[in-house]
Amino acid sequence: MIARGWVQAAILVTLGGFFVLGFLAIRTYQAQPPIPDRTVTAAGEVVFTGDDVREGQRVFLRTGLMQYGSIYGHGAYLGPDFTADYLNRSATMVRESYGGDDSADAHDRTVGDYRVNRYDDSTGTLVWSDAQAAAFTELTGHYAGLLGSPDGKQGLRPDAITDPGEIHDVTAYFAWTAWTAAAERPGHDYSYTNNWPSEPLVDNEPTGHTVTWSVLSLIFLLVGTGALFTAFGRWNFLGWHRRDHRELRFHSPDRVRLTPAQRATAWFFLVMAGLFLAQVLLGSAAQHYRADLQSFFGIPLDRWLPYNLVRTWHTQLSIFWVVTSFLAIGIFIAPLISRGWEPRRQALLTRILLGALVVVVVGSLLGELAGQRGWLGDLWAQLGNQGWEYLDLGRVWQTLLTLGMVIWVVILFRGLRRRLRGESVANMPWLFFLAALALPAFYAVGLLATPDTQFTAADFWRFIVVHLWVEDFMELFTTATVAYLFVLLGVVRERVALSVIFLDIVLYGAGGVIGTMHHLYFSGEPAEHLALGATFSALEVVPLLFLTVEAWSFLQIGARRHSASDTPFPHRWAVMFLAAVGFWNFLGAGVFGFLVNLPIVSYYEMGTGLTANHAHAAMMGVYGMLAIGFAVFALRYLIPENKWSDRWPRLAFWSLNLGLAWMSFATLLPSGALQLYKVVESGYADARSLGYLQGDTNVFLEWLRLPGDVVFIVGGVLPVLWMTWLGVRHRVGRTRQPGDAEVSLLFTEVGAGPSGPDAAGDTAPEDGSGGNPEDGGTAGRDLAGADRDPADGDRHLVDGDPAGEEVVAP
Amino acid sequence: MSGETLLAAGYVTVLLLVVIGLDVYGRQSTGAWESRIFTGYHRAVEQAPVRADPDAWPHSEVHRFHRAVSLFVSVVALVLTGAEAVRHHAPAEVALLVAVAVPHGVLLALLGRRLRAARVAPPG
Numbered sequence: 001m002i003a004r005g006w007v008q009a010a011i012l013v014t015l016g017g018f019f020v021l022g023f024l025a026i027r028t029y030q031a032q033p034p035i036p037d038r039t040v041t042a043a044g045e046v047v048f049t050g051d052d053v054r055e056g057q058r059v060f061l062r063t064g065l066m067q068y069g070s071i072y073g074h075g076a077y078l079g080p081d082f083t084a085d086y087l088n089r090s091a092t093m094v095r096e097s098y099g100g101d102d103s104a105d106a107h108d109r110t111v112g113d114y115r116v117n118r119y120d121d122s123t124g125t126l127v128w129s130d131a132q133a134a135a136f137t138e139l140t141g142h143y144a145g146l147l148g149s150p151d152g153k154q155g156l157r158p159d160a161i162t163d164p165g166e167i168h169d170v171t172a173y174f175a176w177t178a179w180t181a182a183a184e185r186p187g188h189d190y191s192y193t194n195n196w197p198s199e200p201l202v203d204n205e206p207t208g209h210t211v212t213w214s215v216l217s218l219i220f221l222l223v224g225t226g227a228l229f230t231a232f233g234r235w236n237f238l239g240w241h242r243r244d245h246r247e248l249r250f251h252s253p254d255r256v257r258l259t260p261a262q263r264a265t266a267w268f269f270l271v272m273a274g275l276f277l278a279q280v281l282l283g284s285a286a287q288h289y290r291a292d293l294q295s296f297f298g299i300p301l302d303r304w305l306p307y308n309l310v311r312t313w314h315t316q317l318s319i320f321w322v323v324t325s326f327l328a329i330g331i332f333i334a335p336l337i338s339r340g341w342e343p344r345r346q347a348l349l350t351r352i353l354l355g356a357l358v359v360v361v362v363g364s365l366l367g368e369l370a371g372q373r374g375w376l377g378d379l380w381a382q383l384g385n386q387g388w389e390y391l392d393l394g395r396v397w398q399t400l401l402t403l404g405m406v407i408w409v410v411i412l413f414r415g416l417r418r419r420l421r422g423e424s425v426a427n428m429p430w431l432f433f434l435a436a437l438a439l440p441a442f443y444a445v446g447l448l449a450t451p452d453t454q455f456t457a458a459d460f461w462r463f464i465v466v467h468l469w470v471e472d473f474m475e476l477f478t479t480a481t482v483a484y485l486f487v488l489l490g491v492v493r494e495r496v497a498l499s500v501i502f503l504d505i506v507l508y509g510a511g512g513v514i515g516t517m518h519h520l521y522f523s524g525e526p527a528e529h530l531a532l533g534a535t536f537s538a539l540e541v542v543p544l545l546f547l548t549v550e551a552w553s554f555l556q557i558g559a560r561r562h563s564a565s566d567t568p569f570p571h572r573w574a575v576m577f578l579a580a581v582g583f584w585n586f587l588g589a590g591v592f593g594f595l596v597n598l599p600i601v602s603y604y605e606m607g608t609g610l611t612a613n614h615a616h617a618a619m620m621g622v623y624g625m626l627a628i629g630f631a632v633f634a635l636r637y638l639i640p641e642n643k644w645s646d647r648w649p650r651l652a653f654w655s656l657n658l659g660l661a662w663m664s665f666a667t668l669l670p671s672g673a674l675q676l677y678k679v680v681e682s683g684y685a686d687a688r689s690l691g692y693l694q695g696d697t698n699v700f701l702e703w704l705r706l707p708g709d710v711v712f713i714v715g716g717v718l719p720v721l722w723m724t725w726l727g728v729r730h731r732v733g734r735t736r737q738p739g740d741a742e743v744s745l746l747f748t749e750v751g752a753g754p755s756g757p758d759a760a761g762d763t764a765p766e767d768g769s770g771g772n773p774e775d776g777g778t779a780g781r782d783l784a785g786a787d788r789d790p791a792d793g794d795r796h797l798v799d800g801d802p803a804g805e806e807v808v809a810p
Numbered sequence: 811m812s813g814e815t816l817l818a819a820g821y822v823t824v825l826l827l828v829v830i831g832l833d834v835y836g837r838q839s840t841g842a843w844e845s846r847i848f849t850g851y852h853r854a855v856e857q858a859p860v861r862a863d864p865d866a867w868p869h870s871e872v873h874r875f876h877r878a879v880s881l882f883v884s885v886v887a888l889v890l891t892g893a894e895a896v897r898h899h900a901p902a903e904v905a906l907l908v909a910v911a912v913p914h915g916v917l918l919a920l921l922g923r924r925l926r927a928a929r930v931a932p933p934g
Contacts, residue, residue, distance in 0.1 A: 236854035569933035579872045665886045697814050
């Protein structure tokens with residue numbers, strides 16, 4: 001159905017991207033900063049050992065410190081960036097010990113202590129100056145006070161870490177990362193972190209690579225966009241030769257009979273809405289910590305729900321609730337793809353999957369609580385809190401979640417297998433299935449990051465999940481699903497949808513796979529990660545330009561199809577949520593993402609409020625709106641016509657979008673911009689300090705977010721929860737029977753032809769075996785006929801001859 | 811004059827550009843066939859598809875959505891200037907804040923009237 005060139009291009013681009021990614025994975029392990037076996041003074045006195053550093057990382061992860069502060073700018077944004085904080089504090093102490101402002105050479109001596117790499121690879125020994133060793137001892141006391149504060153009031157629970165050994169080890173860990181941030185990489189004049197963070201005390205400033213590749217990536221973006229527009233202007237890449245034209249009559253939702261598994265998805269959507277509500281309430285609590293660290297309106301929230309636990313749950317639930325909707329919509333549309341056929345016990349498997357999902361979600365969240373509190377002993381990483389941001393859940397839960405997604409793929413395969421048997425792998429049923437298969441496969445990559453993996457390598461694998469899984473494979477599944485929904489609604493031809501999906505694979509594959517490295521400019525990777533990451537992630541903006549167009553194409557075609565139908569198009573609000581996805585893709589992912597993407601901007605900006613701005617506008621704006629759009633689509637069939645009201649999706653739509661816009665423009669964007677200014681003015685450590693965040697102006701901006709959040713939660717989330725409850729409470733009782741074939745599909749096509757407009761027959765055989773490929777020319781057809789055979793799409797595009805364009809009113 | 815007031819005034823001015831930018835972005839045609847991505851298609855196909863009617867749904871409602879979001883940014887700007895005026899209200903500060911708020915008020919009035927007048931004719 002699709003030109004072979006598209007398939008070859010998609011395979012080549014994907015293989016090329018992953019080949020380079022494999023090379024970069026090898027380079028990560030070759031070039032990550034070493035952990036010295038021992039760090040000693042010139043006199044040979046041991047300051048800390050390699051085991052101390054490794055144990056410190058385990059303490060850091062177990063106690064949820066990555067959801068409080070950050071390392072190399074990666075983690076949470078309330079607490080300090082421990083790399084920058086240690087570097088700044090220790091360099092200040094060292095400088096003072098050399099005479100401070102009164103000494104002419106204090107600065108040079110300090111810079112020498114930090115930048116000269118005194119690590120001997122053959123002996124595994126790093127030699128520090130006495131001043132550095134003294135600073136370490138002093139800072140151990142500082143971190144004991146910060147992390148073990150009996151009063152809390154800094155975002156952690158009271159007495160979070162009090163064991164002196166753990167304090168020593170976690171300080172050693174911070175000290176080691178600070179050393180890698182300033183000590184020059186052998187053979188180069190910049191540090192292991194490409195001179196990140198910005199710190200005048202040790203002459204840390206942007207490298208030539210950082211500046212050069214920022215400029216070059218901008219040039220690549222302009223050239224790439226221009227070249228693509230030129231190419232599209234010159235050649236008809238999409239390969240369409242006639243305009244598509246037909247008229248449809250939509251089945252009203254109450255005429256569409258659902259399968260038992262489709263009915264079971266009502267519970268998925270209810271769970272999704274419940275998780276969404278929990279996620280935003282936890283987000284509100286996390287936001288309150290930024291506005292007022294002292295207490296939650298008089299309640300000492302940090303005793304029970306400290307910031308790092310709240311943020312752990314907030315970020316984990318952001319994945320859980322979106323994935324729940326994706327799982328549900330996959331199950332919901334599988335029988336539609338299979339022309340109404342569903343294997344036995346599919347509903348039972350669906351309910352088992354839901355049960356397993358609930359167990360994993362509840363188990364992992366409780367595990368994170370228990371892990372951070374130290375209640376699980378040595379099992380903390382298995383059952384509790386692994387601690388890598390976004391991969392916080394224990395390894396057992398992580399494995400079970402992956403297995404849950406595998407069960408989901410099995411459910412989809414069972415439902416699709418009759419259809420897949422007779423289809424080319426390059427056609428939509430297989431693409432939909434393969435896109436689904438990629439979800440567990442790439443989520444499982446996160447298992448490579450263990451609490452014992454060195455930070456640089458762990459971050460590499462973590463971002464394969466955070467970036468590649470989300471931005472490439474969820475994007476692919478999204479495009480396949482949305483395209484298929486419109487095919488199923490009859491508003492887009494399968495061939496058109498296929499072109500869009502392959503375009504998506506090629507464009508996202510070209511930029512997105514290697515573009516993953518834009519998260520890893522400064523986390524201990526060599527400069528090639530920075531160069532390739534900057535170049536290819538700049539190209540990621542190109543598909544965003546096209547994706548907006550792509551969303552419009554669905555809308556445009558959809559609008560033309562329904563206009564003459566006597567049954568109204570039933571998915572007004574699902575389409576509007578998709579329009580919102582297009583808007584936030586442009587603004588949240590495109591504009592706000594590009595704002596922080598260039599290495600030279602990221603060097604100063606990483607880990608400030610501008611990152612949170614991009615994250616919220618892109619994650620909620622794109623995947624959140626999409627997840628709710630999927631739910632609204634399915635609920636239109638799950639809720640009986642007499643119980644359905646457009647009032648709730650309308651209220652949710654406007655409240656969620658306006659609440660999100662408020663969040664971004666009232667707080668995240670201005671406070672992030674001010675923080676960025678502070679980084680450039682005073683250095684990174686200062687701008688990330690609690691002192692800065694608690695400053696008058698920042699607190700004012702944090703409070704300003706409150707009205708938007710209220711609109712978002714009360715007007716946006718609660719109506720979604722109510723709708724999904726209606727879906728469970730009143731879901732239609734009738735399920736599909738063999739005789740329901742003619743009403744199983746979502747529309748009937750009505751056009752000029754020998755059978756006349758009333759011929760609604762030509763229904764698919766119940767066995768889904770396809771039917772006669774030559775029958776596509778009948779005027780009244782159902783969905784099964786519409787996407788039945790490879791020649792069909794071509795024929796209907798050819799139907800654009802003058803006779804075929806005559807519209808016959810239904 | 812406090813630095814915070816200057817910053818707020820500067821940001822509110824930036825928001826004015828954001829409002830105008832978003833509104834202009836929202837006015838772009840949602841007719842996919844008019845996109846440059848289809849230029850090659852137009853060359854290859856003699857019968858150019860008809861232009862999308864901006865008053866037909868969903869185009870009408872998508873345009874309204876963009877305008878509503880951009881106007882809402884003006885609301886954010888006015889709330890921000892109001893809150894800032896409560897915090898810092900020396901005469902010069904108030905004058906500056908009023909000066910940067912007025913264009914947002916004018917935009918709200920003009921574009922808001924158009925927004926109310928817009929008909930979306932939803933399906934059904």
